[in-house]
Amino acid sequence: MTVDECCNRYIELFENLTPDRLGDLAALLSQDVRFRDPFNDVHGVPAMLRVLEDMFERTENPAFSVTHYCIDGERAYLNWRFSARVPVLGDWSVEGVSLLHFDRGGKVCAHLDYWDAGLLYARIPLLGWLIGRLRRRLAAKG
Structure with missing residues (x-):
């Protein structure tokens, strides 16, 4: 399988x-x-699948939507939106980027997600108040 074929199937x-x-x-x-x-x-297929199984166990209706992607040699960049119903937080969504690395056989050898976990923390009642206060203090004055 080529990198392009694997990436499209992965998405x-x-x-x-x-x-x-x-x-x-x-x-x-x-x-x-x-x-x-x-x-x-x-590391390893069983460990990665366990993370995804945990997502299904801890959330309701988890869904990914890839909004854009770019393949560059043995790497691909995916822009996505994730949404789910999360206990305590309710409906929640976040945008992020995944960097995929492919091995010589065209398989994914690394899936690295980048997204702002602070957006999740900010929805937790007491922690959210503290984060909001900190953001206001650190924001540029204008």
Whole structure:
């Protein structure tokens, strides 16, 4: 499979991801894949799939929508929006970027997510008040 084919299939799977489709995703991953987001940094297919299983267990109706992507050699950049219903927080969404690295066989060997976890923390009642206050103090005066 080429990098382009793997990337397009990967996007299609993430946009339609369900617990039943995790095995399809695993087929696109190298055995030593690294997955990193603001809360996790794991290696290997079983560990990455466990992170995604946990997402399905902890949220309702999680969904990814890739809004743009760019393939550059053995890398791809995906802009996306994630939405879900999260206990305590209710409906929540965040935009982010994923950097994918592909091995010589065209499989994903790294999936590195970049998004602002502070947006999640700001929705937690007491913590949100503190973060809001800190943001106002640090904001540029204009």
